[in-house]
Amino acid sequence: MRFVIKHEIKGRIRIHAVQKTMTCREADTLYYYLMSRKSVTAAKVRQQTQDITISYTSGREEMIQLLRRFCYKDVKVPESFLANSGRELNEEYRQKLIMHIVRWAGSRLFLPYPLRAAITAVKSVKYLKEGVKTLAAGKLEVPVLDGAAIGMSVIRRDMDTAGSVMFLLGIGEILEEWTHKKSVDDLARSMSLNVSKVWMMKDGQQILVSASDIREEDQIVVYMGNVIPFDGIVSEGEAMVNQSSLTGESVPVRKTADGYVYAGTVVEEGELTICVKETSGSTKFEKIATMIEESEKLKSSMEGKAEHLADQLVPYTLAGTALTYLITRNTTKALSVLMVDFSCALKLAMPISVLSAIREAGFYDITVKGGKFLEAAAEADTIVFDKTGTLTKARPAVVDVISFNGEDKDELLRMAACMEEHFPHSMAKAVVDAAKKKNLIHEENHSKVEYIVAHGISTTIDGKKAVIGSYHFVFEDEGCRIPEGMQETFDQLCPEHSHLYLAVEHSLAAVICIEDPLREEAADVVKDLKEAGIKKVVMMTGDSERTAGSIARRVGVDEYFSEVLPEDKAEFVEREKRQGHKVIMIGDGINDSPALSAADVGIAISDGAEIAREIADVTIGADNLNELVTLKKLSSLLMKRIHKNYRMIVGINTALILLGVGGIIQPTTSALFHNMSTLAIGLKSMEDLLV
Structure with missing residues (x-):
């Protein structure tokens, strides 16, 4: 170079x-x-x-x-x-903005007034039609004001003022579209499918293959908690499918044989065998983009209030124009009121502020699915952490396999990996990775695998019942026992490790010891969150009291709960909300999904289970928990900016109306200052909050 x-x-x-x-x-x-x-x-x-x-x-x-x-x-x-x-998108809109300014300036400099007036009259038709259309619908909203201001200027043959107003409105439209499209595209791309491997049925056997190898009419199996990677028809099985990413519905839909399923939806319960009907060019990106653009429920209440207030102020602006004319009998002064309205700036600045904040969050590897979640994060005073994969590192590792039935450790690890590879969980991934490192090839020699959320897995291998999971599941639910003479070995298991228990025919076969190291930044993040406005930090885990207590003391949480079930987490969140708290829940597994749904803001770790990411309102990167502090600060600064914008819009426009009614400034000057202030506030709202 x-x-x-x-x-x-x-x-x-x-x-x-x-x-x-x-x-x-x-x-x-x-x-x-x-x-x-x-x-x-x-x-x-x-x-x-x-x-x-x-x-x-x-x-x-x-x-x-x-x-x-x-x-x-x-x-x-x-x-x-x-x-x-996003560079090409930015370049496209930069060129649009430049050309819009060049065309306006060029026409003022080089075109004679009669031709310029004719062009302005033609362009004004668009705004007049929109104003009439809004009135015909029985609404007094911003298009009525725009149309009235431009129409009165045309009637008074003040074509320069009409042209200036349309020029500034055009700049506002380009800027709003630019920011909105950039934010939506960033968000939709971050949510688009990223499935690399799928289970394919071939000759009655399940084979893990690359997603790119799948062709139409191939049969694939999708287990509970996994995303459906392709559009297709259910050929076997029954499941509850979460389609919220496409439809916005939070209630799962039952899918059985001959039912159609869509790429990007998630199997919440059960499992499906699907005959693939569409493999090329998933349309999930477009579907998500459409949902974000059209879904009113994703807007923050501040955005909603701004739009509602903007529309409410239109009749008052029209009434003020009429009253000024009746009192002064001066068309110029009345037009000064019409040229200035609060609604234009309110409707432009508030959405741009929110969308810019969502865009900025993307720079920090934070995906926010709507403005209302930033507002909720700013107001939150309670935060609930799942432990595994959240406060601890997202990549736990197997440190030992202890045999309790005399079989070789590698054979026991092979059996465990054969069962665990079907389900998305950080502990399961640790087992599969450990087997992979030892080059242990595990053939699919088991029957149907059943996954019990937050408990474990049950199947039949070579005609023998095999289970793997938590102590509660293996010993209490399944009634398994420790082999004779092995109690002392069991009692001496390292308390610092997490344990997976593997049992065959109701007898403990192995204990897999997994090290799940604490994230280095966890304690500092908890401290920084408290400084940022969080009053209570809670940790909830399915681990034993001893393990949970050790982690809680090292991290510095205010409360912790051990050996909890998914419904316990969700119930705690609901209880806190009933007491008037705004709650953030952070998790990464299938078992965290109920609590993520219940929280005011559900935050999922990016490499966690697909269903957790799908249900969550916000997704953060897996590398650093400091993004939580960034999210809290960003949302708080957003709320401050919105309140500041309110004050500036009201102050500036009130001053312009008073100056116009007092005859101090002309309508053209009033319109110029109003539009320039609106543009300035809009541009200011596009600036990064965290500098």
């Missing part, structure tokens, strides 16, 4: 790429190349100017060599990264 150094200080360099032009794809490729280097801490690539700013920790010469070695064609960038960058 050829470049010129424009400016540099220690650890930071700004260069200019020597090339004719830089496309969006090239800019994204260069950015990916830089950020994939350990020595680079931050980078900005501006394709319009071809300038690149890099912050780095290595030596200067090493950075220079890194840039010299760069070649666009040699860098393999994941398509998902290019799709999610």
Whole structure:
């Protein structure tokens, strides 16, 4: 790569790429190349100017060599990264904005007034029709004001004012559409399907294959808690399917043989064998985008109040215009009132503020499904953590397999992996990964696998009943026993580890010891959440009292509950809500789903069970719990911005109305200041909250 150094200080360099032009794809490729280097801490690539700013920790010469070695064609960038960058979308709307301004300025400078007036009259028809249409529907809303202001200017033959008003309205529309589309696209992309492996039925056997290998008419099996990866028809089985991601309905739908299922929905209970009917180009992205754009229930109450107030103020603005004319008999002063309205700024600034906050959250690997969840997060005073995979690391590992029936440890691990691989849970994944590391190939030699939420798995292997799961499930529910002479070994199990119990024919066969280390940042996150306004931090887990107590003390939670069932978590959340608290619930497994649904804000970890992510209102990355603190701060700052916008809109527009009625400023000046202030507030609302 050829470049010129424009400016540099220690650890930071700004260069200019020597090339004719830089496309969006090239800019994204260069950015990916830089950020994939350990020595680079931050980078900005501006394709319009071809300038690149890099912050780095290595030596200067090493950075220079890194840039010299760069070649666009040699860098393999994941398509998902290019799709999610948003650079092309930003460039498209930047060009739209520039062209809108150039056309307006060009017409003012180069077109004669008669031609300019004719063009303005033609353009005004759109706003007049919209105003009449709104009135015909029996509504007094913003389009009526826009149409009236533009119409009166045209009637008075003040075409420059009418043109200026339409120009500023056009800028507002572009900015709102830009921010809205960017936020929706980011959100929908983050929620789009990411299924890499599926269970395919072949010759009566289930085989784990790549999703890309599936063709139409293939039979696939989807177990409880898993996302349905393709559209298809149920050929066998019965299940309750959660279709909320597509329909917005929270109640699961029963699916049986011959029923049609859609990609992106989740099997909440039961299991299905599906005959695939559609494999190419999943339309879930478009479905989600449509749902986000159309669903009123995802708007925050502040957005709803703003829109409602905006519409309510329209009759008062019209009445104020009429009253001013009756008192002063001055058309100019009356028009000054009409040119200024509160509703335009309210309807523009509030949604832009919320959508910008959702977009900004995406920068921190936080997916928010609607503005109302940011508002709820800002008001929340209680937070409930699941332990496994949330406060502890999302990747627990098997540290030991203790045999209780004399069989080889690897054979017992093989059997456990054969059962656990069918179900999404961090502990199950640890068992499967341990078997994989030892190259233990486990054939499907068991019968139908039954999963009991928050308890364990039951099946039949070689004609013998086998169960694996928690102590409560294996010993209390299933009545299994410890083999004779093994009680002492059982009593000496390490209390610091989590345990999975494997039993065959009601006799304990093995205990799989799993280390689930605490996240390094967990204690600091709890402390920071309290500083950010959370009054009570609670931990709930299905683990034993001893394990739960140890984790709770190290993390610093206010309360903890051990050996809880899914319904216990949900009941606790409901109880807290009845007492007037706003509750955030954080989890990653199937067993957390009821509590996630019950909470004011349900937050799922990104690599948790699909059903948890589907039901949750917010999804955060699995790498760092500090994103919870970021979410809390972001939502609080959003609420402050919205309240500040209210004060500014009311203050500025009231002043303009008074100045117009007093005859101090003309309607054209009033309209200009009103629209410019609306635009300024809208632009300010697009700025990042966390700087």
